[in-house]
Amino acid sequence: MDVSGDDRQIIYLHLPCLPIRRMARVQGWSLEEKVGLYQREKGADRLVYLSAEARADGVQAGLSVADARARHPDMRFAPVDHNADQALLTAFARWAFRYSPVTGIDADGLGIWIEATGASHLFAHATDFHDTDADDTDSGLKAMCADLYRQISQTGLRASIASASTFGAAFALAHYHRDVSAQPVHAPARRARMREALADLPLAALRLPLDILHALSQAGLRQISHLYPLSRADLTARFGPDMVLRYSQLFGDQPDSQIPVQPVQPVAVTKIWAEPVMGYEALCHMVSQLTAKMAERLLDAELAARSFELGWQRTDGQVSCLLFRLSRPGRREQTLQRLIAGAAEKIDAEFGVEYSWIQAHELTVDVPVTALLGTDQDSLQASQVSDMVDILAARLGPDKVQRVVSQSDWHIADSQAYQPVADVTDKTGQWSMPVLAGLASPRPVRLLDRPEPVKVVAMMPDHPPAMIRWRHYNWTVLRATGPERVGPRWWDPNRTDRLSRDYYRVEVEDGRRLWLCREGLVERGDKVSWFIYGLFS
């Protein structure tokens, strides 16, 4: 995979605490404990990775385990398991398919990379990062990095994220930039500005072996900016071609090949029946058998799926299928059985089913990233709520289980929209809560499906109502507040409303509080009509 080029966008995600966090999870250790992971080096077990608490206590990498145990008896030790760490990194890289189809791992650097070229503009709708001077790609890249940072932070894992036009630059910034632990860092695309951004980084950012780093240090070269005045021919003669290769790769002068992780393969279970399957109980058994097999396959492949297709072929050759969708990736047999429980009722077997199958779509790593490392109660509860949402969506239809999102529209009826619950853990589209709830604009808790015309008596044409007649009610208004004037959408040629509206909140004699609207302006000579829109609490 060639990831060089000036217009490339590479995101590097560095996870320095990943081995410690994984080991703590495996061993059941608390995250507040002092933990050190060691490996055999030069005949001694030496510490390689340390938890933040151990570092804070003065323990340093490279210290032998015997010394560390003598100084800190309460410290916990375990050998490094590079294969398990690499597997977890691969899981992270597959999880990152949500950002780009091309992702990979950097096992030595404890990170993953994401090829964001051609994908970042899809995130440009995130308004927080929309810059009028920048194009969609830049704002999309920033939004993508911010989302990635937020998702990883939810796990409590420390992450450093950087983006640049080359893999080497993204790696260097993610590992060694001083501000990268607080927020994502973005290297400018232009070469001159990128040189400035990388100038202060140490030479270790070039991914060089220790002996070359030592030689560079002896020559007084400690920062990348120290290499700028030197010619590459001189550097090659003094430090060898490997060093210059890394230096060239930093700015994209040489290709930097990285191997992406393989996308997950589709999973399907098929069954050809010796005898045509017919009858409700036999069909139930058929569906149950296929579902159990699918759950087993997904478990073996360490995958989860968002949607499933149950298909069957009748003896007369007719092929039909049913689709089922989960609100979050799942593979538990119990969940799948409940999801597909009612499928047998919907199968019209006629003279029997001779061939049936179940396919899993939208495959991903088995669980969301929050569950890759988390064992918290929230994750468990979220999975139970997800199951409930899936069952209701399968029973009633996906458009019947919804959540409400705010719309930037002054018209009250259009100020909210419902959308299907795709993911219960998705926090996008959240409502902003007012700092002082009492200062928010008054809105009725119940809005009528359609405004109802009412007859109103007012002291003056532009005054609030004094008496209301609606259905069999005759109400005297005790007090009213308003108006809140909302004009028509004058900029929209297809608008249906052409008159301004004045909204009043009124309280009538029996205590009811109503949301009334006067359509049309008296001062303009419009024909005025009154409507009841909603009910206050």
Added chain:
Amino acid sequence: MLRLQIMQTTYFKSSVSDGLVNGSSDLIQGGRGGYISPSCKASRFSELKTQIRQADTARSFPTLQLKVDRFDIALSGGLRFGHVHLMTGRSFDGAATGFVLALLRLMMDQDTLSPVVWCSPSHAGHAGHILASALPALGVSPSRFIFVHDQHPKRLMGAFEEVLQTRGVLAVVGEYGLFARSADTWQRWVRRTRLAAKTGGTMGLLLGPPAPVSGFETGWHITTASADLFAEREGLQTDWRPYWSVQLTYSRQGTPCADKLIYDGLTGQLQSAISRPDKDGQASQLRVSKPALLASISA
């Protein structure tokens, strides 16, 4: 299970007595040949009732305190999770909805993560539907809600029952509309929801017009308070805080109770507008404290 066994035993005894005693109301046959006098029968029933009560309270659920002494005492501590509560109101009045939202706010202050599921018909006609823009003013975040919309009442109430069985849901609100019209269906469904709520430990709140309260843990009737009392409050003509007449019409573990409450969306607190009884036994009206926002501005 215990209740089922008791019901089966009672049925067995009464069926045997009908067959053998045949018209004699003085004595009934119980078990294998022994007769039980009415007094013994009464004491046996009282014993069974005690056992049922003990079985019910054996699995204790947490309670939600309304922080209004009168109601908390009447409810024997608060509104219990793991049960279904009936909230009724009059037509074209948002008070019952507001009271339910106030309860949800109290719950959300304690649990900041779990979602609330709101089951309502897609088109509720003149009852209208909940407006999410109004919730922030009551201190409730619309992001915490999952809405289940279906026009068919049986499917909708089935969804309500399904959600009740789910752990991890803070509360589920169901708008039953005209579902309570059929008494048989309603009673059967109420019994099912009781079992479902105990399975999931979720609080169920049913919202709608007046309906039979039998089988619920508590029954409430909420209306907007009449304007008489409100007009007497001095200097608060600009106070539009929700003001409700709340009646606890039925409580299985407590006693009925009524009070007038003011809800402050800023603090999320319910305040009683009526004080304790005076010496002569009349409930006197308290001067309601100024709303927190007005107080802060005047300060």
